[in-house]
Every structure is written in structure tokens, then in C-alpha cells.
Amino acid sequence: MRLLVEGLSARRGEDLIFNDISFSLAAGEALVVTGPNGSGKSTLLRVLAGLLQAETGKISLKDGPPGFEHPHELSHYLGHRNAMKRELTVEENLSFWRRFLGNSPGGSGIDLAAAAEAVGLAGITHLPFGYLSAGQQRRMAMAKLLVAYRPIWILDEPTAALDAGADRLFAGLVTSHLERGGIVIAATHQSLGIGQSKTLQMTGFSH
């Protein structure tokens, strides 16, 4: 499977945020998107995740599973926010995502307890998500990537609020996803510690 992005541009309101972005990622490859605040990293990721419409350009899959027209149907999106309900327990939140996302062809998610264990937080899934510390909440948001299988991970500053141990843990999760033939696109201001990756430097436009 290969993800192809050709001549992508996007607008927010009146402003063109980026123009003519092209890249291609094969199974097992990662793209790290860097650039200063406001340069358009989150906007690009939201376009790739199908949450915003591109102004121009094309996002497509080559040799992907049949029946999927847009890569976002095969993607996990982890944004700045964790997309978990504070009042529901961790377990209820993860079960919701497991059911809602379902598995893409080619893999299946791991069970909730195993996912909590994988992010180093076994034993606290009965707590309301809102009781967790900021770092624990981010770790649990990562567990969402594991409970439903999606080959493409789109991650917006995934390691913000994480301690060094969680950074390493997260690098391990990303590395094993890549080793299994996944694709990862991550916007970040810090190193992801994942070894080899492609990079895309966003520059933005001055208005």
C-alpha cells in the first residue's frame, strides 16, 4: 500500500495556509512534519484525516484494500485534544472508539486491558478519564490507536505532555506499527525517536 499526496493546498477562511504539498509514503514509512507555530501542520493533518477539505490536490491510495476511496477511511487521527469524554471511564471511552472505528482490513485491535497495559496504565481503566493526569490522559489517547486496527496513523504533537518514559513507550508503539507495514504521519516539535523517517518542513505564508 502507498499513500500519495499530490499538489495539496488548503485555506482557512480567506488565507491560503500551504500550497503544492506532495509526498508519498509506502507501507512501513513515516513522515515527520515540522515547522514553526502557525505554519500549517495541524491544518495539513486535518486535511489528510478528512476533517477539512483541501483547496486543491489529491490524496489517494495505491494498492490499498478494495472498497476504500479515501485514505482517511483507513486512518487513526490523534489530534491536540484526546477525544475522550471526561465523565466516562477510560474503559467506556476505549470501548466506544473500538466499536465506532472498527477494524480496517488486514489487522485487528488488541483488547482494552492489553492496550492499557501497552501504554503503561493497566489497572486504572475503571477511573473516569477526567481523573487522570495530563500525561496519563495522553497515554490513554494512544491506547485508542491500539484497540482498533487502522494502517495509517495521523498524529498531531502526539508526545506533548509526556514524560521521558512515555516518549520511549510511544516510540516503541510507532516503531512496531511501522514494522507491521503501517504508515505514520506525525507533526511534532520534538524528535519522535523512531529512527528513519521522511521529513516535511512547513513554512507557512506571511500575511
Ligand SMILES: Nc1ncnc2c1ncn2[C@@H]1O[C@H](COP(=O)(O)OP(=O)(O)OP(=O)(O)O)[C@@H](O)[C@H]1O
Ligand atoms: N478555523 C480557522 N480559521 C481561520 N484560520 C485558521 C483557523 N484555524 C487555523 N487557522 C490559521 O491557520 C494557520 C495554520 O494553523 P495550524 O494550526 O495548522 O498551524 P500549526 O503549524 O499546526 O501550529 P502549531 O505548531 O502552533 O500547532 C494559522 O495561521 C492559524 O491562525
